[in-house]
Amino acid sequence: MGIWKRIFGGDDKPARTPRAEEPLDAGALIEELKAEGPGAKAGDVTVKSSPRDVIRYTFVRLAAGTPAATLRADFIKRGFSGRVADAYITLVQSTLFPGR
Numbered sequence: 001m002g003i004w005k006r007i008f009g010g011d012d013k014p015a016r017t018p019r020a021e022e023p024l025d026a027g028a029l030i031e032e033l034k035a036e037g038p039g040a041k042a043g044d045v046t047v048k049s050s051p052r053d054v055i056r057y058t059f060v061r062l063a064a065g066t067p068a069a070t071l072r073a074d075f076i077k078r079g080f081s082g083r084v085a086d087a088y089i090t091l092v093q094s095t096l097f098p099g100r
Contacts, residue, residue, distance in 0.1 A: 046079065047079040047080060054088055055092060059092050059096055061074075062092055072085045075088070075089075
């Protein structure tokens with residue numbers, strides 16, 4: 001028996017399974033946000049927030065009339081990269097605000 005098995009034990013511990021993330025159903029989220037309209041509520045988002053929460057936050061801020069540049073600066077201040085911020089803003093603008 002090796003020293004590491006004596007210190008830490010053998011392989012009798014079951015392997016930890018990674019937490020399954022909830023798949024993002026973009027179509028359902030878009031329909032939900034369209035139904036709620038500008039009265040939708042958004043929570044606070046961070047880099048660790050789910051994509052669903054970030055999309056909701058982006059929609060609410062854009063529906064309230066926040067310019068995309070201001071929203072981008074807000075995302076960067078919250079720790080998002082500029083590229084990711086642009087991706088969220090572009091996604092919401094192209095799917096929920098076509099023609100704007």
